[in-house]
Amino acid sequence: MLPYLKKYIHEPHEAAPLAVFRIFFGVIMLWSMIRFWSYGWIETLYLEPKFHFSYYGFEWVKPIGNWTYLLFIVCGLASLFVALGYRYRMAIVTFFLTFTYIELMDKTTYLNHYYFISILSFLMIFLPANAYFSIDAKLHPKSRFQYIPSWNINVIKLLLATVYLYAGLAKLNSDWLLDAMPLKIWLPSKFDLPLIGRLLGKEWVHYTFSWFGALYDLTIPFLLLYQPTRWVAFFFVVVFHIMTRVLFNIGMFPYIMIAASLIFFDPKIHHGILRFISRLPYIDKSIFDTGRVYQEIKYAGLKLKYGILVLFFMVQLLFPWRYLLYPGELFWTEEGYRFSWRVMLMEKSGYAQFKIVDRVSGKWFYVDNTDFLTPFQEKQMSYQPDFILEYAHFLKSHFESQGHQNLAIYVESYVALNGRLSKAYIDPQVDLTQEKESFKPKNWILPFNDAIKGI
Amino acid sequence: MKKKWYVYVFLLLGLWACSSDDSDSDDDSGTITDDDVTITDDDGSSVTFDRGVMLANWADNIIVPSYNAFLDASGLLQTTFDTFKADRNQDNLSSLREAWLEAYKSWQHVSLFEIGPAEDDGLRLNINTYPTDSDLIESHIASGSYNFDLPSNRDSKGFPALDYLLNGIAESDAEVLAVFTDATTGDAYTMYFEDVISDIDSRVAAVRDAWQNGYRDTFVANDGSSATASVDRYVNDFIFYYEKFLRAGKMGIPLGVFTGTTASNTIEAFYSVGISNDLFEEGLDAVQDFFNGKHFGSATVGESLASYLQDLNTVKDGTPLDELINDQFNTARNMVGGLNAFKVEIEENSPPTNMLLAYDEVQRAVPLLKVDMVSAMSIAIDFVDADGD
Numbered sequence: 001m002l003p004y005l006k007k008y009i010h011e012p013h014e015a016a017p018l019a020v021f022r023i024f025f026g027v028i029m030l031w032s033m034i035r036f037w038s039y040g041w042i043e044t045l046y047l048e049p050k051f052h053f054s055y056y057g058f059e060w061v062k063p064i065g066n067w068t069y070l071l072f073i074v075c076g077l078a079s080l081f082v083a084l085g086y087r088y089r090m091a092i093v094t095f096f097l098t099f100t101y102i103e104l105m106d107k108t109t110y111l112n113h114y115y116f117i118s119i120l121s122f123l124m125i126f127l128p129a130n131a132y133f134s135i136d137a138k139l140h141p142k143s144r145f146q147y148i149p150s151w152n153i154n155v156i157k158l159l160l161a162t163v164y165l166y167a168g169l170a171k172l173n174s175d176w177l178l179d180a181m182p183l184k185i186w187l188p189s190k191f192d193l194p195l196i197g198r199l200l201g202k203e204w205v206h207y208t209f210s211w212f213g214a215l216y217d218l219t220i221p222f223l224l225l226y227q228p229t230r231w232v233a234f235f236f237v238v239v240f241h242i243m244t245r246v247l248f249n250i251g252m253f254p255y256i257m258i259a260a261s262l263i264f265f266d267p268k269i270h271h272g273i274l275r276f277i278s279r280l281p282y283i284d285k286s287i288f289d290t291g292r293v294y295q296e297i298k299y300a301g302l303k304l305k306y307g308i309l310v311l312f313f314m315v316q317l318l319f320p321w322r323y324l325l326y327p328g329e330l331f332w333t334e335e336g337y338r339f340s341w342r343v344m345l346m347e348k349s350g351y352a353q354f355k356i357v358d359r360v361s362g363k364w365f366y367v368d369n370t371d372f373l374t375p376f377q378e379k380q381m382s383y384q385p386d387f388i389l390e391y392a393h394f395l396k397s398h399f400e401s402q403g404h405q406n407l408a409i410y411v412e413s414y415v416a417l418n419g420r421l422s423k424a425y426i427d428p429q430v431d432l433t434q435e436k437e438s439f440k441p442k443n444w445i446l447p448f449n450d451a452i453k454g455i
Numbered sequence: 456m457k458k459k460w461y462v463y464v465f466l467l468l469g470l471w472a473c474s475s476d477d478s479d480s481d482d483d484s485g486t487i488t489d490d491d492v493t494i495t496d497d498d499g500s501s502v503t504f505d506r507g508v509m510l511a512n513w514a515d516n517i518i519v520p521s522y523n524a525f526l527d528a529s530g531l532l533q534t535t536f537d538t539f540k541a542d543r544n545q546d547n548l549s550s551l552r553e554a555w556l557e558a559y560k561s562w563q564h565v566s567l568f569e570i571g572p573a574e575d576d577g578l579r580l581n582i583n584t585y586p587t588d589s590d591l592i593e594s595h596i597a598s599g600s601y602n603f604d605l606p607s608n609r610d611s612k613g614f615p616a617l618d619y620l621l622n623g624i625a626e627s628d629a630e631v632l633a634v635f636t637d638a639t640t641g642d643a644y645t646m647y648f649e650d651v652i653s654d655i656d657s658r659v660a661a662v663r664d665a666w667q668n669g670y671r672d673t674f675v676a677n678d679g680s681s682a683t684a685s686v687d688r689y690v691n692d693f694i695f696y697y698e699k700f701l702r703a704g705k706m707g708i709p710l711g712v713f714t715g716t717t718a719s720n721t722i723e724a725f726y727s728v729g730i731s732n733d734l735f736e737e738g739l740d741a742v743q744d745f746f747n748g749k750h751f752g753s754a755t756v757g758e759s760l761a762s763y764l765q766d767l768n769t770v771k772d773g774t775p776l777d778e779l780i781n782d783q784f785n786t787a788r789n790m791v792g793g794l795n796a797f798k799v800e801i802e803e804n805s806p807p808t809n810m811l812l813a814y815d816e817v818q819r820a821v822p823l824l825k826v827d828m829v830s831a832m833s834i835a836i837d838f839v840d841a842d843g844d
Contacts (some may be wrong), residue, residue, distance in 0.1 A: 421773065
């Protein structure tokens with residue numbers, strides 16, 4: 001094997017960074033579950049809506065009534081177990097499954113960072129994150145290891161670098177760089193922030209933030225990887241994510257990213273953090289410093305595991321480019337938009353009025369969306385074609401169950417994107433009951449008739 | 456120190472990023488034109504709109520004066536009624552109808568402010584739920600016992616109930632007078648009428664008092680931007696009013712656009728043919744005047760949604776949205792102005808094409824408000840995590 005490759009894959013590396021990563025990950029996830037619950041979002045997002053928008057192929061994933069609370073409890077407990085490193089493998093598998101299930105219940109709540117947590121927890125299933133400074137390792141001296149193969153650390157760095165780089169590439173478009181959109185819309189609305197509020201109305205600030213944001217995303221993985229720039233990079237990580245926290249409602253994402261970027265540091269830092277945690281009672285860090293090296297047992301599944309990991313990263317690297325297969329403007333059609341680290345790129349809003357037509361009598365009426373959707377669902381539905389189609393099919397089955405027959409459903413919709421005046425969005429002549437969801441281009445989306453240049 | 460060297464590189468990159476876009480933007484997008492530079496300060500274009508000033512204008516010059524004007528009208532309704540009660544004759548009946556109509560029109564200028572104390576009371580539903588339930592009204596009058604605080608009694612009171620008592624209870628004026636002067640039941644009808652008036656008056660007075668005793672300051676001080684800030688909340692309420700009550704309630708529902716079947720019985724002021732058009736136009740005027748920040752009962756304008764849009768456009772450099780919205784309001788008003796009485800349009804045309812066309816123009820303002828304006832102002836609809844996609 002090439003010596004270079006050996007260094008990044010097999011060479012023993014301190015396990016402390018992964019242990020710190022595991023602890024912070026578990027604690028932040030537990031905190032985010034509690035936060036989600038305390039805001040009443042389980043009720044407002046999953047229990048109160050009469051209808052839920054499903055991901056294509058995951059229509060069977062739905063909120064499960066009051067058992068949904070149990071789902072959050074299990075997910076929260078799994079987070080805690082991950083943090084403690086107690087029955088780690090089972091805990092992280094449980095976390096991945098429950099968290100992903102929660103995210104799949106309704107795509108209205110889709111956020112890039114939820115997706116990030118899902119795939120990160122999937123990756124963590126394959127890592128011996130409990131080898132060091134965990135209850136598992138304390139209980140089983142045989143599985144206590146101070147060193148692990150370095151790939152276990154590097155895959156996390158690789159995933160973080162992918163997220164940043166793709167987020168940066170996505171910003172290389174004319175709306176973001178040349179028009180400072182959508183920050184030009186969002187920043188002035190934050191006029192009430194202390195100290196910086198008044199600055200946020202200024203056009204040069206909008207451009208500075210746009211350019212700095214793109215530059216930050218594109219360079220930060222390298223600055224974190226390179227030892228001499230690491231502290232500066234970390235400073236920027238903290239400043240950048242605190243700014244995003246202050247400016248936007250992006251929940252826990254800033255904390256996750258700040259904590260995650262610690263993985264790039266020298267193990268000395270992590271030992272320091274763990275020593276600090278060891279001040280708590282019943283924790284003795286020294287028992288983990290065994291000097292032992294974790295050896296991967298050569299069993300039949302090992303190749304499969306490596307295969308899965310290689311496939312995982314190939315998918316991660318290729319999936320964001322799938323939009324190239326679709327005609328039309330990505331921001332307009334959103335075909336291939338999600339799961340691609342396109343964060344904060346669009347101020348998009350819409351209006352969709354559905355017309356139910358009896359094909360036999362020609363009689364028709366309009367739907368009051370508030371009868372079926374929450375304001376948040378209606379907002380998300382009104383500018384995303386797959387939502388519009390799914391909702392139209394829901395309306396068809398709803399009104400058919402009320403005895404209507406031979407229904408055709410049309411939508412009159414308008415969408416405004418990044419400060420452009422609203423335009424008709426879906427072809428109002430197309431009967432949506434005749435259209436089916438698929439990965440094929442949706443030819444019933446009206447053309448954008450404008451150009452957003454760039455990646 | 457190697458470390459420091461990189462700090463400078465990074466900062467320089469950052470500075471280059473900012474400075475280059477300032478100088479490049481002329482070529483690239485034309486966002487900063489020479490005109491902009493000359494009329495703004497040395498920082499270039501900037502949004503300087505103060506939401507607090509707009510909120511104060513809304514509260515002090517529009518909302519509270521509108522409530523006061525309504526209470527004047529409703530006070531006049533009460534005194535006119537007192538005259539009628541003392542002497543139930545044809546002249547006094549006519550005056551009472553006029554006073555009722557004036558108060559009803561005045562109501563259209565406060566109905567849109569369903570926020571704060573009005574929202575707590577459910578004022579709009581308490582005062583103007585229609586169609587009114589004439590059977591329920593008759594049974595209340597017959598029994599003499601009724602509780603106007605019950606939500607189930609909302610369709611037996613308010614202006615629509617007065618409309619029934621004044622215009623729907625009998626065919627001719629003589630017969631209406633006969634109801635109120637009937638030796639056995641006349642006083643019961645008169646008393647019910649009075650109770651409805653005082654229910655309206657006391658509710659609105661309570662709301663106005665709440666505005667004057669604290670809520671005004673709460674409203675104006677909450678000048679931030681979030682789903683719970685006054686501007687975000689009220690803009691949502693304002694659009695909700697336009698969509699649900701002005702567009703759907705006064706036109707769409709009677710036209711049957713949501714059900715496929717016309718329903719002229721759901722017209723506002725059902726018993727007074729022609730008046731529903733006036734009420735709609737009053738409502739549209741109130742909406743447009745509010746949008747433009749026009750002081751109540753005066754031609755002066757202050758900070759408003761329109762001026763906010765103008766200010767935002769100084770950096771966006773797009774189509775003047777405030778003009779588009781005003782144009783659309785005007786088109787809608789012209790179209791509705793050309794119609795016969797709503798009841799006639801709906802009952803004598805199948806389908807009521809002219810009124811449907813007018814409705815379409817009223818409808819056309821909805822996406823402008825709900826999509827373009829909300830998007831331009833970055834109005835929050837709900838508190839949830841979002842990453843802008």
